[in-house]
Amino acid sequence: MAQPSRLLVGFAGVAVVANAMALVTPQESFAASKAADTGRMGAALSDAVSQRERDMAAQRSKLEMRERAVKASEARLAGQVDEARNSAPDVAAAGADEVKPDVPYDRLANIYQRMKPARAAPIFEKLDIEVQSQVARRMRDQVTAQIMSNMSPAAAVKLSMALAGRKVVDARPTELAAKSAGKSGGGARSGR
Structure with a gap:
């Protein structure tokens, strides 16, 4: 059987030391460090969610502004169409003889x-x-x-x-x- 390489022996030694430290360390401090990590992660998630909500609110306000602009344009166009309809009979009566197809x-x-x-x-x-x-x-x-x-x-x-x-x-x-x-x-x- 071949001897294990030095690198493999080194990794095995590091793994043994890490496992020994995990067993020796009290469970309470492990739970506290995990809670601290969750707190940082929770804060980051909370910040990300609030940023996303701000972005959505800004987009919503932009969309509402565009919608108001579209409604104003529609109203303006409707007024122009009504005006054109009202003036069309006058123009048609005045220039009926002069109208030639182009x-x-x-x-x-x-x-x-x-x-x-x-x-x-x-x-x-x-x-x-x-x-x-x-x-x-x-x-x-x-x-x-x-x-x-x-x-x-x-x-x-x-x-x-x-x-x-x-x-x-x-x-x-x-x-x-x-x-x-x-x-x-x-x-x-x-x-x-």
Whole structure:
């Protein structure tokens, strides 16, 4: 049989001494030390519980404050809804003729934005000036500029005036005929 190691013998010796001390020590002092430990543990638990209660009370007050804010917001919204309902018949009666759905203009704007400007411009020119301006307002500025650069100058001017909120005045047919005759006549002379 092998001899036990020195480390094992050392631990056994320490265990014997500890057990001997436990037997010699009176039970009363052991109970007193245990009560002292329970007192410290009890105090720590008591502190932890009171801290937890304070935290819960703070959270409860925050929740109550949020609830009051939500109720105030609901009351404010209800007042705004009532006000809007009361004013809606007045607005509907006053602007019944002027109300136009925006959805077709939005869809047209998306369609023209997807087209190539050179192909969109001739079609866009033939639209009514009101439709042109409504659609152009809903398109991105860069796309509108590209389409306008491919439009005839007269159509681009009309659209620019409509977008600026100015009255669009059609040029008189006699002025247009004179201008076009001057352009074609001048071009033929310079070519000879």
